Each structure stands twice: as C-alpha cells, then as structure tokens.
Amino acid sequence: MDVSIIETSSLGDRSYLVSHDGVAVVIDPQRDIDRVIALAHQHTATITHVVETHVHNDYVTGGLQLSRVVGAHYVVPAGEDVAYPRRAVSHGDIIDAGPLQLRAVHTPGHTHHHLSYVLHGPDNKVAGVFTGGSMLHGTTGRTDLVGAEHTRALTHAQYHSVRRLADELPDGTQVYPTHGFGSFCSATPAAGDSSTIGEQRSTNPALTLDEQSYVRQLLDGLSAYPAYYAHMGVINRAGPAPVDLSLPEPVDPDQLRGRIDAGEWVVDLRNRTAFAAGHLAGSMGFELSNSFVTYLGWLYHWGAPLTLIGEHTDQIADARRELVRIGIDDLAGAAVGDIRALSSGAVLRSYRIADFADLAHTGLDGLDGLTVLDVRRADEYRHSHIPGALNIALHDLLARVDDVPRGDVWVHCASGYRASIAASLIDRPGRTVTLIDDDFDNAAEAGLIES
Known part of the structure; x- marks a missing residue:
C-alpha cells in the first residue's frame, strides 16, 4: 500500500x-x-x-x-x-x-x-x-x-x-x-x-x-x-466549474497602458528586484513565488478585470494554475516579453532596494525625515517593531494608501515579499520609495529595535 x-x-x-x-x-x-x-x-x-x-x-x-x-x-x-x-x-x-x-x-x-x-x-x-x-x-x-x-x-x-x-x-x-x-x-x-x-x-x-x-x-x-x-x-x-488552465488572450502594449489608466488590475509577475529596477507606472508587483496566490487573492477585488505581465509564457501558465486554485478563473489577458518593449515608449518607474543596515546608516536621529512603513500583520507588529514605524498590514494597504505620507518611505515586512507588493502599491508621484528586502531579524542586529 x-x-x-x-x-x-x-x-x-x-x-x-x-x-x-x-x-x-x-x-x-x-x-x-x-x-x-x-x-x-x-x-x-x-x-x-x-x-x-x-x-x-x-x-x-x-x-x-x-x-x-x-x-x-x-x-x-x-x-x-x-x-x-x-x-x-x-x-x-x-x-x-x-x-x-x-x-x-x-x-x-x-x-x-x-x-x-x-x-x-x-x-x-x-x-x-x-x-x-x-x-x-x-x-x-x-x-x-x-x-x-x-x-x-x-x-x-x-x-x-x-x-x-x-x-x-x-x-x-x-x-x-x-x-x-x-x-x-x-x-x-x-x-x-x-x-x-x-x-x-x-x-x-x-x-x-x-x-x-x-x-x-x-x-x-x-x-x-x-x-x-x-x-x-x-x-x-x-460545485466548482471544470478547471481551465489555458493561456489567457495576448495583450499588446497599448491595451496594457489603457487598462492601467482605467484603474484595472495589471499584475507584474517578475521577481521583486526586476520590478524595482523598472516597471510600468501603475502596475502592481506580485512576484510569482510560493506566496503569490495567497497575497494576490487577499488583496484582489473579487471579479475585477485582471491582466498579467510575465517574462515568458511559462510564467503566465504557472500563475494561471495558482489562480484557478482559489477560483480566479476569468483573466482579461496577458502580456509577455521585455518590460521595455511593453512600455509603449513610456518612461519606466523604479525605486531603490536596501536592507535594514542601510536604514540604520541613514544617520537620521530617530529616523526623522522619512517614514518607515511596516506592512506586517498587527500581531507581528505588537511582538516587535521599529520605534516610530507606521504599521499598515498589507491586506489593509489598498484601503489606506492615502494614510502613507508623501516623501521618503522605506517599506518592510518579515522577509521582503509582502514589502515588495506594498512598494508597488504606494509607488506613485510624490513618494520616494525604498524597498527593504531583508529578514526582520536583521533589524535588531542593525540596532533598529529597542531591547
């Protein structure tokens, strides 16, 4: 047996x-x-x-x-x-x-x-x-x-x-x-x-x-x-409908831009480093990893048009499989290829990636002059956090994005994944975003946590 x-x-x-x-x-x-x-x-x-x-x-x-x-x-x-x-x-x-x-x-x-x-x-x-x-x-x-x-x-x-x-x-x-x-x-x-x-x-x-x-x-x-x-x-x-794992319809750069401008969900599946280096303004970065479907499903407006961006069709197929597991079946389309070719001539947005040591080395007294955005859950924040950090859990961020101050914003979570999604959501004109792609345990080693 x-x-x-x-x-x-x-x-x-x-x-x-x-x-x-x-x-x-x-x-x-x-x-x-x-x-x-x-x-x-x-x-x-x-x-x-x-x-x-x-x-x-x-x-x-x-x-x-x-x-x-x-x-x-x-x-x-x-x-x-x-x-x-x-x-x-x-x-x-x-x-x-x-x-x-x-x-x-x-x-x-x-x-x-x-x-x-x-x-x-x-x-x-x-x-x-x-x-x-x-x-x-x-x-x-x-x-x-x-x-x-x-x-x-x-x-x-x-x-x-x-x-x-x-x-x-x-x-x-x-x-x-x-x-x-x-x-x-x-x-x-x-x-x-x-x-x-x-x-x-x-x-x-x-x-x-x-x-x-x-x-x-x-x-x-x-x-x-x-x-x-x-x-x-x-x-x-x-009774769930029969599963459909076929690839969604292809979307060209002009359609992609139009969907972003219309406020639709356009999700970039590339890794967080690639997204930070260059992405379409208004797109959302959800790195295709083990946490992808949990957090996309958590934030997604159920039933909203959803378009995917990937580097290759295998990435789109993998995301499709993950999404049908939680009942997100109707994809509006997908765009595949180099992000510059998908930009339709528009300037790409980008932001910095850093770690907790970089934050500590800013040398700012009490981190005045910048906002530290902690997107972990409230229970994680209560257990330990950087003094003065603004805690808005990732799953609440879309509803509270206006609560994030303008100016210099450093965003972190426990490992970098949730922070990478959050960085993509708040990356708008008027904010200078820095993604802390680091393990939170290193915040204590950097002297950012009061003992």
Whole structure:
C-alpha cells in the first residue's frame, strides 16, 4: 500500500492518493486535477473514490470534477449543504475500496461536519489517518472560519476531536493532515513534515494542555486570514466549474497602458528586484513565488478585470494554475516579453532596494525625515517593531494608501515579499520609495529595535 503526497506549497496544503493492487482513493484534491490523474497513472491505479474531509475554506476543490472525469464515487461529510449528487457519509461509515478501507470519524472543530478518515489496509490494520483540518502536526486547524458566533464552541469541539483520535488510534498511526504546511487554515504553523499519533501526544496542544488552556491559547493566537476565503466555501458548495488552465488572450502594449489608466488590475509577475529596477507606472508587483496566490487573492477585488505581465509564457501558465486554485478563473489577458518593449515608449518607474543596515546608516536621529512603513500583520507588529514605524498590514494597504505620507518611505515586512507588493502599491508621484528586502531579524542586529 502506498500513500503519495501531492504538495501544494503555495497554499500550504496537501492532498493524498492512496493506492494498492490497482485501486486508488484520493483525499482532499486541489482543483488542478491533472496532477492527481498523472500520479494515478504512475501507480497503474484506477481511482474509485474521491473523499473530502470538509468543505474547504482556503481553496477550490477538484473533488467534484475529478470524480466525474474518472467515474469515481464522490464522498462528502453528511450535513454539508451542497448542490450536487455525492455520497454523504457520517461517523462510523466505511468507504470500501476493495483492498483499501476508510472509516469516517466525526472530528468537528475546523468545521461543524468535519470528518477524519482512518485508513485500513488489506490486513485490516490501521495504517494511517487523514485528519484534514483537525489534528495537524503539532497544532490544530483554526476554528473561526465559519463565523465568529461559532468560534468558541468549535474550539472546544476541536479539543475533543483531537483527543478522540488519540484515544482511538495506536501510537504508530501515521497522521496525514491537509492543512498546516503554511495554510492560514492552521491555528499555528505545523511542526515537522511527518508525524504519528504517538508523537502528537507530546507535541499537540490539544493533547498536552487542559481544555481551558487550549481554548485560551488558540483563541488568543488567531490572526487575520485571507479575504478570498469568503468565496471558497460558496464555490465549493455550489460545485466548482471544470478547471481551465489555458493561456489567457495576448495583450499588446497599448491595451496594457489603457487598462492601467482605467484603474484595472495589471499584475507584474517578475521577481521583486526586476520590478524595482523598472516597471510600468501603475502596475502592481506580485512576484510569482510560493506566496503569490495567497497575497494576490487577499488583496484582489473579487471579479475585477485582471491582466498579467510575465517574462515568458511559462510564467503566465504557472500563475494561471495558482489562480484557478482559489477560483480566479476569468483573466482579461496577458502580456509577455521585455518590460521595455511593453512600455509603449513610456518612461519606466523604479525605486531603490536596501536592507535594514542601510536604514540604520541613514544617520537620521530617530529616523526623522522619512517614514518607515511596516506592512506586517498587527500581531507581528505588537511582538516587535521599529520605534516610530507606521504599521499598515498589507491586506489593509489598498484601503489606506492615502494614510502613507508623501516623501521618503522605506517599506518592510518579515522577509521582503509582502514589502515588495506594498512598494508597488504606494509607488506613485510624490513618494520616494525604498524597498527593504531583508529578514526582520536583521533589524535588531542593525540596532533598529529597542531591547
């Protein structure tokens, strides 16, 4: 029996394909199902069941389309109000896939109807448990995604769900969560790449703390999550449309300029250094990296026309794949090539890149005369910050861009990625922007943080 991990690192999630003797079961697939189908072919296995642990809040599922394409049973927790035929399963139900069996265990907390699935092999021994957003590696799924009025009750439920799994399963049981590898669906970052029930007994707060301490710790630690989450559950309950990974229509330089002047979203995918060196005035820089889709989805005005700029078509194709994972399907077009050729003769804008040592070396008393813009979340700012810095979290910046003073503005985050997006958003006439592309730990080494 083989358990294959299908990693979607840009969203911090995992899907799984379990195969044995030519039969395969898929758990929590992402929307770009070509990866899953290719993996099944590699294992010479027929997918008979596609299983969801819950209705997802951080991505558009590929489960419905995958089940239709391969002719598999589509298994969804009972109680979920969905608009398509599926097999609704409840606690104790068995998904029988011949040599493989999954036993449903009700594990509410991340959602009300959340199920985990205990994997039994041909010998009927427990081989693993697929925990979705319940027990994660060293943490648990967050409990505030289905409404603030439910958060406290779901947090108590999450505590008991994780304990139920620990009580029912052997210590050697492998734990296979969907979230926790960077997803905002995790209450806190996961610890480690793999784990067992036995290891979780000593590392998971739901198993090491008493109930009230666990609830208090989880609730106190909840921070902001991407705005696009509001659309995911709606799409997943209605039934996502078949995925389209084709390239968008090409856009020429004059069209590009017209779209920027009209206030449309024109997103430059090049790396942050290239964007800083030269970009179209009014375009937005979202470097195509593991964080791209999370932050573009967080800031994007849902349904607005979106045009991409890339150096080559592979870059556009990769961005297209990332965007459909969160339901951004309708791209208005794409422009590819050297940025100078795409400028239609207009002068490119640019700004400086620096580090925290450069900021310290400005020699200004208390940094008077310039603005330090910190675009980390409020909880990060409270933990540690440069005295006098203006904190506007990146996800709030578009609504508060006029709060950023004119003049000399140095912008930073924790690593440089969010700051690079912010720099592109505030780079307008009247401001001299400097992007601090540096690790925030270096701010202390540069003497910018008061001890």
